[in-house]
Amino acid sequence: MPLPLRDYFKDLLAHYGPQHWWPGESPFEVMVGAVLTQGAAWSNVEKAIRNLKAYDLLDPGRIHELDEDTLALAIKPAGYFRVKARRLKNLVAWFVVRHGADVEKLRALRPDLLREELLEVKGVGPETADSILLYALGIPSFVVDTYTHRVMTRHGLAGEDTGYDDLKETFERALPRDAALYNEFHALIVAVGKEFCRPTARCETCPLRARLP
DNA sequence: GACCAGGCACATC
DNA sequence: GATGTGCATGGT
Numbered sequence: 001m002p003l004p005l006r007d008y009f010k011d012l013l014a015h016y017g018p019q020h021w022w023p024g025e026s027p028f029e030v031m032v033g034a035v036l037t038q039g040a041a042w043s044n045v046e047k048a049i050r051n052l053k054a055y056d057l058l059d060p061g062r063i064h065e066l067d068e069d070t071l072a073l074a075i076k077p078a079g080y081f082r083v084k085a086r087r088l089k090n091l092v093a094w095f096v097v098r099h100g101a102d103v104e105k106l107r108a109l110r111p112d113l114l115r116e117e118l119l120e121v122k123g124v125g126p127e128t129a130d131s132i133l134l135y136a137l138g139i140p141s142f143v144v145d146t147y148t149h150r151v152m153t154r155h156g157l158a159g160e161d162t163g164y165d166d167l168k169e170t171f172e173r174a175l176p177r178d179a180a181l182y183n184e185f186h187a188l189i190v191a192v193g194k195e196f197c198r199p200t201a202r203c204e205t206c207p208l209r210a211r212l213p
Numbered sequence: 214g215a216c217c218a219g220g221c222a223c224a225t226c
Numbered sequence: 227g228a229t230g231t232g233c234a235t236g237g238t
Contacts, residue, residue: 039218044235078234080220082233122222125221125222127219128220
């Protein structure tokens with residue numbers, strides 16, 4: 001029996017409308033944002049990206065050459081700035097050295113192999129890798145995050161101990177393989193997660209309340 | 214002043 | 227393989 005995820009999507013889209021994710025002006029900006037947003041509020045990531053732009057650093061070559069401490073200062077508002085500076089350097093080094101900072105070379109790879117390459121970069125975990133695949137490159141790879149896990153468990157569609165890959169597969173098997181759909185769905189899950197599906201949840205007014213078990 | 218945010222690597226058991 | 231911990235800013 002297929003999960004009612006298409007219905008969840010319809011409900012969320014009807015309630016919130018299109019989310020226009022990812023808010024980035026270029027694939028590279030999305031890649032950078034994917035690292036900066038780890039465990040951080042997006043409003044803080046925006047400040048860090050503004051800094052990078054102000055110093056003309058939002059460029060693969062520039063970041064590749066830049067020393068880590070300076071990069072850390074620039075991205076400070078995003079939090080965890082020293083680890084993120086190292087992670088950004090790692091990701092950019094992979095992008096520049098291995099792929100000539102060429103987005104088209106990434107798109108030319110088999111998506112599963114590209115995902116494996118990304119996961120080999122220290123500082124890139126499954127969510128960051130999938131965010132890059134989906135939001136930077138338009139490759140249909142469903143993004144799972146804490147909100148996804150929370151919504152699914154609260155609705156009895158997954159167990160508390162369900163891991164990242166299982167949740168990802170649940171979505172990908174229940175939905176047509178469509179990057180635009182994955183894009184919008186994940187953004188909508190974040191929207192409903194932020195507003196309602198929190199530790200102190202208020203399910204009475206949630207747009208998904210009719211689907212609660 | 215807590216609590217939380219669009220995670221991940223690493224240590225330890 | 228599971229579980230715990232460090233990383234850090236800024237808004238509510």
